[in-house]
Amino acid sequence: MNLKQLTYFVAVAEELHFGRAAERLGMAQPPLSRQIKQIEEELGALLFNRGRNAITMTQAGERLYQRGSDILRQIEDAKLEVRRIGQGAEGRLRIGFVGSSTFGMLPNIIKSFRANYPDVNLSLIPMNNAQLHRALVSREIDVAFARPALKDSEFVTRKLGEEPLVLAVPDTVETGSRGMANLHDLTAQNFVLYPEYPRPSFADFVLNSCADQGVEITNRVFTMDLQTALSLVAIGEGVCIVPASVASGTRNGIRFCKIEQALAHTELSLNNRLDEQSVHVRNFVKLAQSVARKTL
Structure with a gap:
C-alpha cells in the first residue's frame, strides 16, 4: 500500500x-x-x-x-x-562572535532578526578570531562576527563598520583634566592585552597601532578575552586599549578616555563561507547590513 x-x-x-x-x-x-x-x-x-x-x-x-x-x-x-x-521562516542559525561586538551593533542585529524571524532558533557562541575561522571551515557555525576580517579565500567578508580605539583605565589613574589619555604618559602602567593566543590577534593589532605612533609598550599583561581584561583594569592591574563601542557599557572601577595618539581604527566584519547556500544566512546578512547602515 x-x-x-x-x-x-x-x-x-x-x-x-x-x-x-x-x-x-x-x-x-x-x-x-x-x-x-x-x-x-x-x-x-x-x-x-x-x-x-x-x-x-x-x-x-x-x-x-x-x-x-x-x-x-x-x-x-x-x-x-x-x-x-x-x-527561512523556521530552522536554526549558529552565530559566532568576538566579545567586543556585544557592545556595538550585534545586539541590535540579533533583536531585529528575532523580530523578523521569530521561529528561527539562534545559537550564539563567543569565540576569538582563530576559533571563528576554524568553526567556519568545519561548518560548526554559519556566520561569524570578527574583528577585523577573517582572511580566507573560501570566505565572504562584509565590513559592517569601523570605530576608533579608546583607553580603559582604572578610575584611580589620573589622565588629566581634558579626559584625553596620552599613551607616552602611561608607559609605566601595565597594558592588558587580549587574547593571549593564538597569535596574531587583536593584541597584535593594538601593539602595531601603538608602535606606528612611536609608543613602545613594554609592560604587557596578556589575558584570554575582553571581559577578563576589563576585570583586571577594574581592580587596578593596568590599562587596556579597546574598541570605542566598549565604552558604551558602564563598569564599576573603569573610566574610558579618548587617546591623543591617532591609532588605527578597528573594523567589525561579518563572515560566512563562500559556498553557503542557506536562506537563513542570506536573510541574516541582508538584515545585518541594513542595521549596520542605520547604526552608522
Missing part, C-alpha cells in the same frame, strides 16, 4: 460513501473501488462492510483509519516544516 492508496482509503473512511469520496478525490468511482479492493487483498483484511444502502468500517478499517490519518497528518506537517525552513 502506497501513500496515494492510503489517501484513497482515508477519503472513503471519512465519507463512508464511494461516490462522494471519488468526487472529493477528483476521480471516477470504479477505479476508487478497485483501489480499495486491492488494499484489502494486499493487507489480507476486510476494511469496509458494504451494505446495499451504506458502508461501515470494520475493526480492521477503523484501526487503519486511525494509523493512516496520523501518517498523512505527519507527512503534511513534515512538508510544511521543510517548506518553512526552505523559506
Whole structure:
C-alpha cells in the first residue's frame, strides 16, 4: 500500500460513501473501488462492510483509519516544516562572535532578526578570531562576527563598520583634566592585552597601532578575552586599549578616555563561507547590513 492508496482509503473512511469520496478525490468511482479492493487483498483484511444502502468500517478499517490519518497528518506537517525552513521562516542559525561586538551593533542585529524571524532558533557562541575561522571551515557555525576580517579565500567578508580605539583605565589613574589619555604618559602602567593566543590577534593589532605612533609598550599583561581584561583594569592591574563601542557599557572601577595618539581604527566584519547556500544566512546578512547602515 502506497501513500496515494492510503489517501484513497482515508477519503472513503471519512465519507463512508464511494461516490462522494471519488468526487472529493477528483476521480471516477470504479477505479476508487478497485483501489480499495486491492488494499484489502494486499493487507489480507476486510476494511469496509458494504451494505446495499451504506458502508461501515470494520475493526480492521477503523484501526487503519486511525494509523493512516496520523501518517498523512505527519507527512503534511513534515512538508510544511521543510517548506518553512526552505523559506527561512523556521530552522536554526549558529552565530559566532568576538566579545567586543556585544557592545556595538550585534545586539541590535540579533533583536531585529528575532523580530523578523521569530521561529528561527539562534545559537550564539563567543569565540576569538582563530576559533571563528576554524568553526567556519568545519561548518560548526554559519556566520561569524570578527574583528577585523577573517582572511580566507573560501570566505565572504562584509565590513559592517569601523570605530576608533579608546583607553580603559582604572578610575584611580589620573589622565588629566581634558579626559584625553596620552599613551607616552602611561608607559609605566601595565597594558592588558587580549587574547593571549593564538597569535596574531587583536593584541597584535593594538601593539602595531601603538608602535606606528612611536609608543613602545613594554609592560604587557596578556589575558584570554575582553571581559577578563576589563576585570583586571577594574581592580587596578593596568590599562587596556579597546574598541570605542566598549565604552558604551558602564563598569564599576573603569573610566574610558579618548587617546591623543591617532591609532588605527578597528573594523567589525561579518563572515560566512563562500559556498553557503542557506536562506537563513542570506536573510541574516541582508538584515545585518541594513542595521549596520542605520547604526552608522
